[in-house]
Amino acid sequence: MTDSSTELKFAPEALSLAPQTFMQQVKETSTFVIFGASGDLTHRKLIPALYNLACAKMLPESFHVVGFAVTPMDDERFREEMRKAVQQSKEATDFRESVWNEFAQGLHYITADFEAPEGYENLKSLLKEIKKEHNVPDNRLYYLAIPPSFCRLVVEKLGAHDLVTPTARQGEGWTRIIVEKPFGRDLDSAQELNTHIHKVFQEEQIYRIDHYLGKETVQNLMAFRFANSIIEPIWNFRYVDHIQITAAETLGVEHRGIYYEEAGCLRDMFQNHLLQLLAIIGMDPPVRYGGMSVRDRKADVLRAIVPINPESLAEMAVRGQYGAGVFEGVSVPGYREEVGVHPKSNVETFVALKLFIDNWRWSEVPFYLRSGKRMHTKVTEIVIQFKRVPHMFFQLSQDDVMEPNQMIIRIAPDEGISLRFGAKVPGPSMRLRPVQMNFSYAETFNVQPTTAYETLLLDAMEGDATLFNRNDAVELAWEVLEPMLEIWSATRPFHPFPNYAAGTWGPNAADLLMQKDGRSWRNPPNAPLLSRVNLENGNSL
Numbered sequence: 001m002t003d004s005s006t007e008l009k010f011a012p013e014a015l016s017l018a019p020q021t022f023m024q025q026v027k028e029t030s031t032f033v034i035f036g037a038s039g040d041l042t043h044r045k046l047i048p049a050l051y052n053l054a055c056a057k058m059l060p061e062s063f064h065v066v067g068f069a070v071t072p073m074d075d076e077r078f079r080e081e082m083r084k085a086v087q088q089s090k091e092a093t094d095f096r097e098s099v100w101n102e103f104a105q106g107l108h109y110i111t112a113d114f115e116a117p118e119g120y121e122n123l124k125s126l127l128k129e130i131k132k133e134h135n136v137p138d139n140r141l142y143y144l145a146i147p148p149s150f151c152r153l154v155v156e157k158l159g160a161h162d163l164v165t166p167t168a169r170q171g172e173g174w175t176r177i178i179v180e181k182p183f184g185r186d187l188d189s190a191q192e193l194n195t196h197i198h199k200v201f202q203e204e205q206i207y208r209i210d211h212y213l214g215k216e217t218v219q220n221l222m223a224f225r226f227a228n229s230i231i232e233p234i235w236n237f238r239y240v241d242h243i244q245i246t247a248a249e250t251l252g253v254e255h256r257g258i259y260y261e262e263a264g265c266l267r268d269m270f271q272n273h274l275l276q277l278l279a280i281i282g283m284d285p286p287v288r289y290g291g292m293s294v295r296d297r298k299a300d301v302l303r304a305i306v307p308i309n310p311e312s313l314a315e316m317a318v319r320g321q322y323g324a325g326v327f328e329g330v331s332v333p334g335y336r337e338e339v340g341v342h343p344k345s346n347v348e349t350f351v352a353l354k355l356f357i358d359n360w361r362w363s364e365v366p367f368y369l370r371s372g373k374r375m376h377t378k379v380t381e382i383v384i385q386f387k388r389v390p391h392m393f394f395q396l397s398q399d400d401v402m403e404p405n406q407m408i409i410r411i412a413p414d415e416g417i418s419l420r421f422g423a424k425v426p427g428p429s430m431r432l433r434p435v436q437m438n439f440s441y442a443e444t445f446n447v448q449p450t451t452a453y454e455t456l457l458l459d460a461m462e463g464d465a466t467l468f469n470r471n472d473a474v475e476l477a478w479e480v481l482e483p484m485l486e487i488w489s490a491t492r493p494f495h496p497f498p499n500y501a502a503g504t505w506g507p508n509a510a511d512l513l514m515q516k517d518g519r520s521w522r523n524p525p526n527a528p529l530l531s532r533v534n535l536e537n538g539n540s541l
């Protein structure tokens with residue numbers, strides 16, 4: 001192992017801009033109705049994100065939230081619960097009593113069974129009352145924060161109770177619906193769900209959310225690729241050796257054992273987040289930044305993914321499940337010991353996958369994707385590894401380290417972009433070593449990027465669907481994974497589970513997947529992106 005490479009910093013213009021500068025208050029008022037308002041997502045993400053928007057003065061005037069759920073509560077109790085959620089949230093801005101009090105006045109709650117008609121009729125009356133009392137337009141944004149098994153039912157009921165204004169009657173106010181993942185559990189169920197929702201909502205009213213698309217760095221990927229003339233010419237098979245996409249988590253399944261037993265890593269992370277990242281990395285330039293154009297180009301990429309051949313699945317994909325291990329000096333249980341998990345479960349908590357995109361730009365360039373729970377480091381990043389120079393004419397000594405150029409796009413934590421290249425070491429002889437140029441979001445803009453939900457909720461309120469998934473993208477993603485889902489559910493893993501210890505980088509087979517191609521994963525150390533380049537783990541040239 002050599003020491004870390006030299007870091008060469010950009011001299012960014014430090015822009016001391018508050019986040020408010022980047023986003024503006026939503027002009028048109030709407031009422032936000034959350035189905036599943038007593039659940040985890042509402043507490044952890046939705047209400048803290050709305051509160052953050054309230055602090056930044058970005059919510060529209062007279063903004064109301066209606067919680068709709070089975071847990072019995074009145075408005076006061078709901079407000080109390082939500083106050084606690086915001087106070088406990090790590091993602092919420094510091095608690096400000098005055099902002100909260102104003103925001104909380106707009107919080108309402110309906111205790112209702114999703115099947116029974118009363119809840120929907122109460123909702124209708126409440127929406128009318130809000131409209132009348134506050135003199136606001138009848139715009140509704142429904143959020144389905146409920147298990148997928150309830151989605152069909154709620155959509156059907158919304159239609160049956162005349163709670164959806166058709167797009168043709170836009171003058172009477174709009175209705176939109178945000179649907180959480182997982183969107184179905186395979187291709188058939190996703191198609192069925194799409195057909196079903198389309199009976200009540202038009203495609204343009206449907207916002208299928210993937211919180212990765214709201215992450216600042218993911219959006220910046222498009223800016224980086226298409227607003228800079230030096231990037232696009234090298235973004236193809238001529239210059240790129242391979243691409244890695246890693247979404248590694250250190251947490252286990254926490255309290256979500258029951259959900260995870262049904263989902264597994266493929267459904268939980270690949271069908272949505274990882275394939276969406278791949279689509280943005282791989283897409284051609286859209287005609288304009290807008291829902292139709294961007295989503296067309298992303299769909300092209302998904303459509304061009306070479307179908308996984310069931311016979312060679314073992315050469316293209318690896319599944320894993322964590323066993324007990326040590327994380328940050330503390331012993332942690334294996335997946336099979338988690339609450340809600342079957343003691344002999346064969347559900348995967350880790351997947352590594354090699355894909356190809358069969359088009360002009362990406363001919364023969366492998367895309368290696370991996371994601372897992374209880375891994376060594378929490379990191380989501382994309383690595384673009386470039387080809388070596390055709391002829392290295394420097395007479396390098398054994399001590400010289402020359403690594404291929406690598407561009408690292410760090411999505412979380414420590415958002416930024418870094419480029420590794422070779423440079424001459426000062427001195428009389430010609431010696432080379434890698435150095436790094438870095439761009440850090442936090443340093444350059446002097447702000448921490450917002451959590452993805454703020455961006456996405458604002459977009460939905462404003463009717464901008466660019467960062468939401470269209471029906472074709474969802475179905476195409478399922479299509480890609482379908483052979484794996486089928487084979488893995490019907491067969492036992494080749495190496496019996498658990499096959500990696502908590503706190504590691506996953507099963508050995510995942511390393512072999514790349515090693516047999518003469519490549520290796522970038523396994524970043526715990527340190528931030530900007531302070532080191534990883535020269536361990538065989539990443540050297």
Ligand code: BG6
Pocket residue numbers: 247249268269380412
């Ligand atoms: C969710 C998955 O969609 O994404 C979780 O259901 C996962 O299992 C989470 O932990 C990861 O999101 P992030 O933003 O922390 O990378």
